[in-house]
Each structure stands twice: as C-alpha cells, then as structure tokens.
C-alpha cells in the first residue's frame with residue numbers, strides 16, 4: 001500500500017494494494033499492524049456506512065467529548081472528502097485538506113481525532129464506509145458551517161443537499177474547539 005502524508009499533521013492518505021484476478025479483486029481495507037506503521041495508531045470501535053444522493057454535503061462534524069479518528073473510503077461512486085484541523089495547539093490549526101475518494105481509486109483518508117470532517121457526494125447513491133476510533137456520542141456532536149468564510153473550503157457545489165442540522169452549523173470563530 002502507498003501512504004502519503006497530507007499537509008495536515010497526522011492526516012494521511014492511503015492507497016491499499018488491490019489484487020486483481022479473473023474473479024474480480026481483493027484488498028485489505030484495514031490491517032492493524034500495517035495501518036499502525038502508516039500512522040494510524042488507534043483502535044477502531046465503530047464502523048459506519050452511509051449512502052448519499054448526488055450533491056449531498058454532510059459536515060463539518062466532530063464530537064467534542066469523544067473525538068473520533070476516522071478512516072474513510074468510498075465503495076460506490078465518489079466524494080470530495082474534507083478534513084479540517086481544529087486543534088489549537090497544532091501547527092496546521094485552521095487548515096483544511098480535500099481529496100477525491102472513489103470506488104475507482106480505492107483511496108482512504110485517515111482523519112485524526114481533533115479534526116472536523118465533511119464530504120460532498122459527487123455521484124448519485126454514493127456509499128462510503130468509515131471506521132471510528134470512538135463511539136457515537138449525540139450529546140457531544142458539533143457542526144461547523146460547511147461554508148464558513150474563514151475556512152473558505154472549496155466545495156464543488158454552491159447549493160448542496162443538507163440536513164437541517166448541517167444548515168445550522170456554527171461559524172468556525174464561534175465553535176468550541178480542541179486545545
């Protein structure tokens with residue numbers, strides 16, 4: 001597998017080795033030993049699977065009480081996946097990184113704990129899987145506005161399909177962040 005650091009501290013892009021043969025393909029989507037060496041140090045305790053209509057945007061999400069590291073990949077269609085470093089002590093605090101994850105390129109993005117995460121679906125019925133290093137905590141959920149002017153994330157659509165919660169995200173400047 002190929003591991004590429006991103007410009008954000010501890011956030012890495014992984015391209016698993018894909019084995020093709022007459023029957024189809026095989027790949028390891030997670031292997032504790034190799035992913036630890038790649039800079040994915042924590043144990044995962046929850047797996048999520050979501051399906052999104054074209055131009056759905058989910059995010060920017062994080063849990064303030066139980067920060068989650070997330071290993072994200074697409075199994076159908078493609079997304080623009082976005083990680084935002086919201087750790088005040090980090091050298092890359094306030095910076096974002098985006099990458100296309102698709103069922104074609106098989107890339108995985110590791111978004112560490114202490115980051116906000118979001119994505120935009122670039123195809124109809126886009127399905128993603130992500131492993132999380134901590135469990136869901138509804139009371140600790142926080143949402144930063146996807147179109148926050150300070151972060152100025154370059155999204156591929158101007159009027160995405162949003163949940164009511166994501167329509168009311170708070171400004172980055174007003175958000176409760178990590179030390």
Ligand SMILES: Cc1cn([C@H]2C[C@H](O)[C@@H](COP(=O)(O)OP(=O)(O)O[C@H]3O[C@@H](C)C(=O)[C@@H](O)[C@H]3O)O2)c(=O)[nH]c1=O
Nearest residue numbers: 048050058059061062070117118119135136137163165
């Ligand atoms: C995230 C989550 C949601 N749910 C429930 C709550 C709700 O009724 C329904 C849909 O939840 P949401 O609208 O929050 O789903 P969604 O907008 O897809 O939330 C996700 O967005 C991406 C960007 C992330 O990074 C994830 O961590 C998560 O926050 O699923 C769980 O039961 N467990 C979970 O872990």
